[in-house]
Amino acid sequence: MPKKRSSLHDQSRPALVLMAPAGLLIFVFIIAPFLLSLGLSFTNQRLVPNPNLPTSFQGFSNYLRLFGNAEFWQSFRNTFTFALLVVPLQSALALGAAMLVNSRLPARNVFRGIFFLPTVLTMVVVVVIWSNLFQINGFFNAVIQAVTFGAHPGFDWLANPALAMPSIVLVSVWQGFGFQMVIYLAGLQGINPELYEAARVDGASRWQEFWAVTMPGLRNTHIFVVVTTTILALKLFAQVDLLTKGGPLGSTQTVVRLIYETGFRKGQVGVAAALSVVFFLVVLAISVGQRVFLKEDREVA
Amino acid sequence: MASLSIESLRKSYGSVEIIKGVDLTITDGEFVVFVGPSGCGKSTLLRMIAGLEEITSGELKIGGTVVNDLAPKERGIAMVFQSYALYPHKTVYDNMAFGLQIAKVDKAEIDAKVRDAARILKMEHLLDRRPNQLSGGQRQRVAIGRAIVRNPQVFLFDEPLSNLDAALRVTMRAELAKLHRDLGATMIYVTHDQVEAMTLADTIVVFEGGVIRQAGSPLELYHQPRNTFVAGFIGSPKMNLLPVTVVAATADSVTVAAPWMTAHLTVPVEPGRLAPGSAATLGIRPEHMAAGSETGLITGQVTLVERLGHQTIVEVAAGEGAGVTALIDGTRMTAVGSTLPLTFSGDDVHLFDADGVAAVRLKVPEIARARRERPAA
Ligand SMILES: Nc1ncnc2c1ncn2[C@@H]1O[C@H](COP(=O)(O)OP(=O)(O)O)[C@@H](O)[C@H]1O
Ligand SMILES: [Mg+2]
Numbered sequence: 001m002p003k004k005r006s007s008l009h010d011q012s013r014p015a016l017v018l019m020a021p022a023g024l025l026i027f028v029f030i031i032a033p034f035l036l037s038l039g040l041s042f043t044n045q046r047l048v049p050n051p052n053l054p055t056s057f058q059g060f061s062n063y064l065r066l067f068g069n070a071e072f073w074q075s076f077r078n079t080f081t082f083a084l085l086v087v088p089l090q091s092a093l094a095l096g097a098a099m100l101v102n103s104r105l106p107a108r109n110v111f112r113g114i115f116f117l118p119t120v121l122t123m124v125v126v127v128v129i130w131s132n133l134f135q136i137n138g139f140f141n142a143v144i145q146a147v148t149f150g151a152h153p154g155f156d157w158l159a160n161p162a163l164a165m166p167s168i169v170l171v172s173v174w175q176g177f178g179f180q181m182v183i184y185l186a187g188l189q190g191i192n193p194e195l196y197e198a199a200r201v202d203g204a205s206r207w208q209e210f211w212a213v214t215m216p217g218l219r220n221t222h223i224f225v226v227v228t229t230t231i232l233a234l235k236l237f238a239q240v241d242l243l244t245k246g247g248p249l250g251s252t253q254t255v256v257r258l259i260y261e262t263g264f265r266k267g268q269v270g271v272a273a274a275l276s277v278v279f280f281l282v283v284l285a286i287s288v289g290q291r292v293f294l295k296e297d298r299e300v301a
Numbered sequence: 302m303a304s305l306s307i308e309s310l311r312k313s314y315g316s317v318e319i320i321k322g323v324d325l326t327i328t329d330g331e332f333v334v335f336v337g338p339s340g341c342g343k344s345t346l347l348r349m350i351a352g353l354e355e356i357t358s359g360e361l362k363i364g365g366t367v368v369n370d371l372a373p374k375e376r377g378i379a380m381v382f383q384s385y386a387l388y389p390h391k392t393v394y395d396n397m398a399f400g401l402q403i404a405k406v407d408k409a410e411i412d413a414k415v416r417d418a419a420r421i422l423k424m425e426h427l428l429d430r431r432p433n434q435l436s437g438g439q440r441q442r443v444a445i446g447r448a449i450v451r452n453p454q455v456f457l458f459d460e461p462l463s464n465l466d467a468a469l470r471v472t473m474r475a476e477l478a479k480l481h482r483d484l485g486a487t488m489i490y491v492t493h494d495q496v497e498a499m500t501l502a503d504t505i506v507v508f509e510g511g512v513i514r515q516a517g518s519p520l521e522l523y524h525q526p527r528n529t530f531v532a533g534f535i536g537s538p539k540m541n542l543l544p545v546t547v548v549a550a551t552a553d554s555v556t557v558a559a560p561w562m563t564a565h566l567t568v569p570v571e572p573g574r575l576a577p578g579s580a581a582t583l584g585i586r587p588e589h590m591a592a593g594s595e596t597g598l599i600t601g602q603v604t605l606v607e608r609l610g611h612q613t614i615v616e617v618a619a620g621e622g623a624g625v626t627a628l629i630d631g632t633r634m635t636a637v638g639s640t641l642p643l644t645f646s647g648d649d650v651h652l653f654d655a656d657g658v659a660a661v662r663l664k665v666p667e668i669a670r671a672r673r674e675r676p677a678a
Contacts, residue, residue, distance in 0.1 A: 194386035197353050198447075202400035203374030212399065216390040 034280060041274035047267035062274035072275070074250050075258040076282075082169060082254065083233035090173045091225050094180030099214070101181070102188045112185075119178035126175045127242040134158050134167055134243075158244050161251040168239050168252055175239075176232070180225050187221030188214070223294045230290065234283055255279050303364030303377065303454035303487060304329045305350070310359035312345055312511075319345050321511040322359070327489065327504070332481050334498040335491045336534070337508030343491045344459055346508075350489065351380050351457050364454055374400070379448035380457040383464065385440045387432040387447075393419075394428040397447045418449040421483070438469045445480070458490040462497065474500060495537055499523075503672070507531050524669035529582055529657035538587045538614060538626050540651070545583045547575045553663055555652055557583060561620030562598050568647045570660035575652065584651035587614065590627035590643045592635070597642025599625055603635055617641055 041062055045055045066072045101112045118126060133139040134157040141154025157167045191213065199209045215222075237256040240246060246253035246261070259279070263272030305327040312320035319342045327333050335343040348354040350361060352373035361369055368376045387396050394415055395402075401411045419425045422442045432440055441461060448456055461477075462470045478501055481488055492498055498505050499519045506516040507530070515522060515531045526532035532540045545557040548565060550572035558565045566583075575581055592615075604624060605616035611631045619625045627643050635641055652660045 192384055192386060194382040194384045195388065197348075197351075198380070198382060198386035198388075199399075200353060201351065201373045201378070201380050202447075202451075203372075203403050204399075205403075208403060212388060212391075216388070219390075 034277075037273040037276045037280075039273075040270055041277050043270045045269040045273070047264065047269050058270065062271045063278070065271060066274055066278065071250060071253065071258065075253045075255045078165065078250075078252060079234055079236060079254045079256075081165060082172075082236050083230055085166075085169045086172055086176075086233045087226060087229045089169065090177045090180060090229055091222070093173060094177040094225070095184050095218075097177065097181045098184035098188055102185055115181050116178040118175045121175070123175060123238040124242065126171065127239060130171045130174075131158075131243055159248050161248050164244050164248060164252045168236075168243060171239050171243070172233075172236070176229075180229060183225055184218065184221055187218045191217035223290075226294070227287065227290050230286065231283065234286070305364075305455055305487060305489075306360075306362045307350075308360040308362075310346070310349065310361060311357045312342070312349060312354065313357045319511050320349070320357075323511075323513055325506060325513065325516065327487060330485050330487055332488045332490065332501055332503045334502035334505050335489065335508060336493060336495065336498045336505060337514075338534075339493060341508040342511040343508055347380075347457050347459055347489060347491050350376075350455070351378055352376050353380075374404075377454035378457055379451040379453035379455075380459070381441075381444045381448050381461045383460045385432075385444040385464075387440060387443055389432050391431070392428065393424070393430050393432070393435070393443050393446075396432070396443055397450045400447070400451055414450050414452070415446075418446040421449060421480070422446050437465050438473060441465065441473060445477075449484070454487065456486055456488040458488065460492055461490075462492070462494070470494075470497075477501060495535065499535075505535075507534055509534075518669075518672055520669045520671070524665050525659070525662060526584075526651065527659050529584070529653050529659075532584045532651055532653070532659070536586055538628065541585045541587065541625050542653075543583050543585070543619070543623055543625070545581050545652075547577050547579050547581055549577055550575055555581075555660065557581060557652070559583070559620075561601075561623055561625075563596065563600060564598060566598065566647050566650070568650055568652050568660075569663040570652050571663065573658075573660045574654045575660055580655050582653040582655075582657065584653060585625075585645055586649070587626045587628040589649035590625075590629065590645045592627070592629040592633045593642035593644040595642065597644045599643040600640060601625070601643075603637050603639050603641050606635055606637055615641060617643060 042057055042059060043055050044053070044058050044062075046053070049055070097111070097115045101108050101115065105111065135141070136154070136156055140157065144152050144154040155163055157163050195213045195217070196209060199213050204212055235256055236254045237260070240252050240254055240257055241260075244252045246257055255275070256279075259272050259275050262268050262275060305325075307323055307325040307327075310320060310323045311318065323346060335346065337343055345354060349356050350363075352368070352371060352375075356369050360367055363376055363378070373380075388399065391399065397415045397418060398411050401414065415428070416425065419428055422445060424439065424442050424446065427435065427439060427443070432443070435443065441464075444461070458477075462473050465473060474497055477490075481501075490497075490501060502519055504516055505519055505522050507514045507522065509530050514534075515527045517525070519535075522531060522535045526535060526540075529542055533542060543559065543561065545559040545562070545566075547555055548558045549556040553571070554567050554569050555572050555575050556565050556567045568583075599617060599619045601617040601619045603615050604618050605614070607614040608631065612628050613631050613633060613635065615627050615629055615635055617625050617627065625643065629635075629643075648664045651662065654660065
């Protein structure tokens, strides 16, 4: 009898059954590829098998090769520079746009649509538009020439090592901020409007109101936006591949693009796998770090 | 402290008029309660006084100064919100101090004021907590404390007790009354709770659809409602409003008859527009009816019995359709389906003309005219 009773209350079996589909997908598409990469990273596996050079175990030689490679360090530097620029810029722009759209502006719905538009465009379309703006005789240089009355000819934006990365940042921020704006909008609408009224009665200026009500009220939203934007930023690939191919002088090369080049252009799958493993661990550490340090406020009064 | 005067105040959102011309004078130190059904514009009017809502037209004076175009902080008001609206990330101390900190008041002075308010509200031990570490009643106290710290001329409350449970509401009600006595401040209080209105107010203002239907002391409204709306709104259970026909009118009384009444009833009122033959409405409060022995002015089948203990609420079918609610002695034996005779006196009832306007009652208990004596502030 007791056995029957306990099986009635034991929920671990149904729980396992319910988790199984999701668990299977995570295993097939995340854990298994990672383990596969981990295995490959210790070999000299090539994309196109070479009968004269059979795949063999190489120990940590792929890793050692990476750490001694300047391109590896540059790609990491570039990727993190990009993330450190994009995350605050994009979040600030998204928050500003969300506040504008959330105000009582008569045309707020028009703005909402306009701001969200870049997000629904694919990156390829966005890049086509922006590469035209960045042309030597494109829009930006036309503006520079106009405001300097022709004294300054403008820049070769994407070919200048100092300007290429900022240009990529600009495109990315513009393409991506609409999504964060929608999240911020939801956050703003979750703030008790009476708090703004209390602040007005207390005599707060708009600026004080922003710091006393809006920013604290968006705490959880900020955390979500920063964490997701960071991960998206670290995956930078398409803009770079389409606009600069990592150049000039590797100034826009990113980790993901380096993995792609190493594995699919040079065919060095083993080295690319090692790079993937390193990158995976770094991203994992950042995500876990953010989770730990940015504790969400669960209880919101 | 200050008086407040409102002159033909109006508020429209686009083409929809919400406040339709309100005139009201509030004297220094008065406790005024706005009541009315939901959506009648009580909060809107309060927010117009606070400066949170623009005034479409009319004039608002606080302490003799026109404040129509002043910002909330310049009006000398403090407001307690329904949701308390405490800054969630600030401590209780900083919640109360925020307004003074913004105004760059001297730190020692802020400290003295915050601690003083905390002492008045007996919450000195809560100053370091955050709002999410407080109970509903404590949050309420902090919200009131924040208002006290501002040392306003007028306190504004928008349904401050509606988020509390019944027991706490009774306690906080008593504390608010005490606070008003202690501070002697002018207070305007919005509620839909009749008991709060009756117990707290010097003056109750009854609103309907953006206009004042009557303003007066609680017992004035109870004994001399000026129209059927106020008559039905003040008092619980609700006043019975039943159709009658005037059969005779003299200078100081009107006699009415109705098919649901077994006899004529003479009511001591000024007849006004109530001429013989005209239709009228008779208002009888349930508590002014009693269960008769054999015959009553109304005799009918009991359709509902609710026993409260010391009293019983019964509903009696009087004539076709009309149900009459009476509050009778709790020891009276009755049951649904039995026949119950009900009696009442003409001295206790109210008469309204066809437009719902009350005829002036000539026999009113003295207490209806008494004003609450106020402590010398
Ligand atoms: N910003 C607004 N725009 C349009 N209508 C409003 C606005 N605020 C309130 N109202 C309307 O005004 C009326 C009165 O509202 P309110 O003053 O909140 O009523 P209550 O007496 O219940 O406090 C309601 O019908 C409400 O729908
Ligand atoms: Mg309201």
